[in-house]
Amino acid sequence: MTLDGELPMFALVDCNNFYASCERVFNPLLQGRPVVVLSNNDGCIIARSEEAKALGIRMGTPEFKCRELLRQHNVTVFSSNYPLYGDMSSRVMTTLAALAPEIEVYSIDEAFLDMSSFRRYNLQEYGGLMRRTIRQHTGIPVSIGMAPTKTLAKAANRLAKKDPHYQGVCILSSDADIRAALERTAVEDIWGIGRQWSARLKLRGIYTAADFAAAPAAWVQKHLHIVGARIQAELNGRSCLQMELVRPQKQSICTSRSFGRSVFLKEELHQAVATFAAKCAFKLRREQALASMLTVFVSTSPFDADGNRYWGTRTIALRPPTQDSIAIIHAAGVILDSVFQEGPAYKKAGVLVSGLVSDTMQAVPLPLFSDEESALDERGGSIMRVMDAVNSHYGKGSIRLAAENFESWKPNQERLSPCTTTRWSDIISVRA
DNA sequence: TCTGGGGTCCTAGGACCC
DNA sequence: TCTGGGGTCCTAGGACCC
Numbered sequence: 001m002t003l004d005g006e007l008p009m010f011a012l013v014d015c016n017n018f019y020a021s022c023e024r025v026f027n028p029l030l031q032g033r034p035v036v037v038l039s040n041n042d043g044c045i046i047a048r049s050e051e052a053k054a055l056g057i058r059m060g061t062p063e064f065k066c067r068e069l070l071r072q073h074n075v076t077v078f079s080s081n082y083p084l085y086g087d088m089s090s091r092v093m094t095t096l097a098a099l100a101p102e103i104e105v106y107s108i109d110e111a112f113l114d115m116s117s118f119r120r121y122n123l124q125e126y127g128g129l130m131r132r133t134i135r136q137h138t139g140i141p142v143s144i145g146m147a148p149t150k151t152l153a154k155a156a157n158r159l160a161k162k163d164p165h166y167q168g169v170c171i172l173s174s175d176a177d178i179r180a181a182l183e184r185t186a187v188e189d190i191w192g193i194g195r196q197w198s199a200r201l202k203l204r205g206i207y208t209a210a211d212f213a214a215a216p217a218a219w220v221q222k223h224l225h226i227v228g229a230r231i232q233a234e235l236n237g238r239s240c241l242q243m244e245l246v247r248p249q250k251q252s253i254c255t256s257r258s259f260g261r262s263v264f265l266k267e268e269l270h271q272a273v274a275t276f277a278a279k280c281a282f283k284l285r286r287e288q289a290l291a292s293m294l295t296v297f298v299s300t301s302p303f304d305a306d307g308n309r310y311w312g313t314r315t316i317a318l319r320p321p322t323q324d325s326i327a328i329i330h331a332a333g334v335i336l337d338s339v340f341q342e343g344p345a346y347k348k349a350g351v352l353v354s355g356l357v358s359d360t361m362q363a364v365p366l367p368l369f370s371d372e373e374s375a376l377d378e379r380g381g382s383i384m385r386v387m388d389a390v391n392s393h394y395g396k397g398s399i400r401l402a403a404e405n406f407e408s409w410k411p412n413q414e415r416l417s418p419c420t421t422t423r424w425s426d427i428i429s430v431r432a
Numbered sequence: 433t434c435t436g437g438g439g440t441c442c443t444a445g446g447a448c449c450c
Numbered sequence: 451t452c453t454g455g456g457g458t459c460c461t462a463g464g465a466c467c468c
Contacts, residue, residue: 038436039435039436039437040436040437041434041435041436041437042434042436043434043435043436044435044436046436046437046468060435060436061435062434062435063434063435064433064434064435065434065435067434080436106467106468107467107468108468109468110468191466191467192465192466192467193466194465194466194467195465195466196464196465196466197465197466225442225443225465226441226442227441227442227465227466250439251439251440252438252439252440253438253439254437254438254439255437255438256436256437256438257436257437258435258436258437261433301435302435303435350437411436412434
């Protein structure tokens with residue numbers, strides 16, 4: 001319920017096949033043609049254009065398993081280009097923000113809007129206007145679902161995408177419309193119900209969202225706990241999830257990568273871990289946060305058939321909490337020494353910082369008795385500031401610490417499109 | 433040959449305290 | 451002989467999301 005007593009109305013705006021659509025915006029020859037985008041390391045398919053979906057290419061399929069199919073149908077394949085997608089995302093979000101009073105950016109390609117005060121207008125028409133505006137400003141096609149709860153808006157959005165009859169905008173406001181939509185939604189397609197839970201629900205004879213909405217609340221609470229109970233309430237029209245207008249402080253920041261090949265040497269792992277640690281430190285400074293805990297992990301491939309799985313991880317406290325690259329790289333190196341074992345074929349490593357506290361807070365807990373230099377000391381802080389400024393101006397990696405190395409363990413990225421919107425040298429030239 | 437990365441929330445169980 | 455109970459903090463693990 002909003003303040004003036006109106007029922008809430010949420011819109012979920014979701015970009016269609018976002019990464020594939022981004023690639024097509026700057027390459028019009030690809031319109032109407034199958035396009036896929038690969039995960040980091042060119043491993044799995046993580047985005048597909050409609051034409052690629054029609055070929056039966058499944059989400060998450062390893063590229064090597066459908067290489068023949070991709071070749072046969074002349075599918076255009078891209079490595080993922082996050083600078084491009086991030087920039088396109090912010091263009092979409094900026095456009096959206098001008099179209100509704102409140103916006104919650106939920107992910108790189110989705111946003112919730114508060115449409116409560118628009119209920120008296122023709123929402124179907126307004127949704128159409130939003131779609132056209134975003135298309136015109138950014139080139140990205142979107143689908144829009146609107147309903148009295150976030151979970152129902154998600155379901156509406158799914159129908160808008162799936163069923164051409166909605167022309168990209170599905171409004172669920174009457175009880176009858178909501179009921180019909182729930183009957184058309186499989187239980188595994190409900191937002192928040194994943195593989196494990198949908199399997200358990202089906203064992204109990206619950207196959208659709210309508211079945212789930214009608215299931216005994218006590219049973220749901222017992223087996224799916226409070227999260228499931230909330231989803232059920234939302235499906236029944238009781239709004240539990242509110243708009244989150246300010247992004248909450250992150251609780252942890254992780255940088256990890258699979259390697260393009262097996263790594264055996266400790267020195268190479270040190271370079272990788274130092275690079276990830278520096279990236280974490282950079283993200284911390286961008287978030288204006290200090291980390292009080294540091295975790296490093298190294299592992300072999302989870303797909304290794306001979307069962308020689310090795311997973312080494314350790315967490316230490318960072319005292320005082322810090323965002324300094326040098327301090328974090330050093331500590332990460334110490335942890336790596338303690339978890340490294342000679343022998344395993346390492347395929348992945350990562351650095352995670354947690355226990356984050358704001359660096360703008362007055363009360364950063366400092367140790368009472370310590371000879372350690374504060375991570376916030378003038379010199380360290382200003383070096384980091386200068387480094388970030390140089391890298392922001394001249395491009396990522398222009399200055400880096402000697403421990404970082406980008407070569408030997410670098411992931412595969414063979415089919416990268418240019419950073420059309422974020423790098424001067426990649427800008428498109430148009431000839432008349 | 434070749435299988436992503438970065439997050440969140442919740443629960444259960446143990447340690448510890450009063 | 452009898453052997454509490456509740457709160458908090460931490461960690462590990464499970465489930466989910468995009």
